[in-house]
Amino acid sequence: MNASIFQPLHKYASLMHFHRLSKAASPWVAWCSAALFVPGLIGGLWLAPADYQQGDSFRIIYVHVPSAWMSLFIYMTMAGAGAVALIWKIKLSEIVMRASASLGASFTFLALVTGSIWGKPMWGAWWVWDARLTSELILLFLYLGFMALQNAIEDRRVAARAGAVLVLIGAVNIPIIHYSVEWWNTLHQGPTVSKLGAPSIDIAMLIPLLLMVGAFMTYYAAILLIRVRAEILSYDRNTAWVRELVMAGPNGR
Amino acid sequence: MNEFFAMGGYGAYVWSAYGISAIVMAGNVLLSRRAERELLTRLVERYEGEAENDAET
Numbered sequence: 001m002n003a004s005i006f007q008p009l010h011k012y013a014s015l016m017h018f019h020r021l022s023k024a025a026s027p028w029v030a031w032c033s034a035a036l037f038v039p040g041l042i043g044g045l046w047l048a049p050a051d052y053q054q055g056d057s058f059r060i061i062y063v064h065v066p067s068a069w070m071s072l073f074i075y076m077t078m079a080g081a082g083a084v085a086l087i088w089k090i091k092l093s094e095i096v097m098r099a100s101a102s103l104g105a106s107f108t109f110l111a112l113v114t115g116s117i118w119g120k121p122m123w124g125a126w127w128v129w130d131a132r133l134t135s136e137l138i139l140l141f142l143y144l145g146f147m148a149l150q151n152a153i154e155d156r157r158v159a160a161r162a163g164a165v166l167v168l169i170g171a172v173n174i175p176i177i178h179y180s181v182e183w184w185n186t187l188h189q190g191p192t193v194s195k196l197g198a199p200s201i202d203i204a205m206l207i208p209l210l211l212m213v214g215a216f217m218t219y220y221a222a223i224l225l226i227r228v229r230a231e232i233l234s235y236d237r238n239t240a241w242v243r244e245l246v247m248a249g250p251n252g253r
Numbered sequence: 254m255n256e257f258f259a260m261g262g263y264g265a266y267v268w269s270a271y272g273i274s275a276i277v278m279a280g281n282v283l284l285s286r287r288a289e290r291e292l293l294t295r296l297v298e299r300y301e302g303e304a305e306n307d308a309e310t
Contacts, residue, residue, distance in 0.1 A: 045267075230289040
């Protein structure tokens with residue numbers, strides 16, 4: 001028999017509870033994401049008028065800007081979860097941080113690649129060592145460094161703590177990315193949406209962008225729930241509740 | 254319709270940006286679900302193995 005089942009139940013209750021909650025929420029989040037993607041794509045690729053300067057090439061904005069925002073949002077989520085993990089040693093926050101990393105890296109990669117594809121026709125270059133681009137590239141290396149660290153350390157809880165320290169140190173890069181277009185004279189255009197008061201973007205262009213940002217956010221949430229559930233089962237694999245759940249078969253899970 | 258795909262001459266740029274995004278995002282869905290399935294298979298094997306050991310002793 002496994003010794004861990006004799007330990008107090010509350011120790012596992014939060015992961016068990018979250019697993020059940022997440023299972024129930026998952027399909028709703030996934031459908032929400034799909035319901036935002038459809039009008040976002042139709043609006044962005046079709047209904048929004050072509051830009052008066054950039055023509056139809058500006059439509060790349062609908063994948064580029066949400067990817068770039070997610071690259072920052074996921075990093076901040078990881079930094080927040082990392083701080084909680086270091087201070088209170090909460091397992092769930094370690095799991096959220098670890099499960100987010102490769103998604104953050106994916107979105108950073110997409111922000112860089114779609115930006116490069118957009119830059120070629122507009123700036124005449126695939127890449128420039130501009131402050132915004134360079135700091136976003138450093139963000140990609142931070143994600144990859146975090147992932148390498150997780151793979152290198154066998155003990156998950158030690159790996160999570162080391163990763164949290166790395167993420168918190170790297171967080172200094174986040175304001176640099178955000179303000180790079182204001183602090184330095186960059187080739188990258190300035191903010192058009194987040195400017196306080198009146199965004200300098202046409203409403204017919206803005207609505208699909210907001211829909212796509214919503215779609216990307218819910219997409220992240222949907223994938224995160226799947227990964228967190230798997231990590232929870234893996235973390236708690238020696239407990240009775242995981243054993244019961246897994247052995248109950250696909251319908252019981 | 255051809256006009257739509259041409260994207261005012263920027264078709265190659267626009268569609269490759271959307272194509273790469275779709276591949277990466279769909280890839281993350283597939284990889285996450287596959288990882289979940291593989292973990293469950295591993296756990297079932299492990300628990301079944303433990304049950305056999307318990308039965309023998």
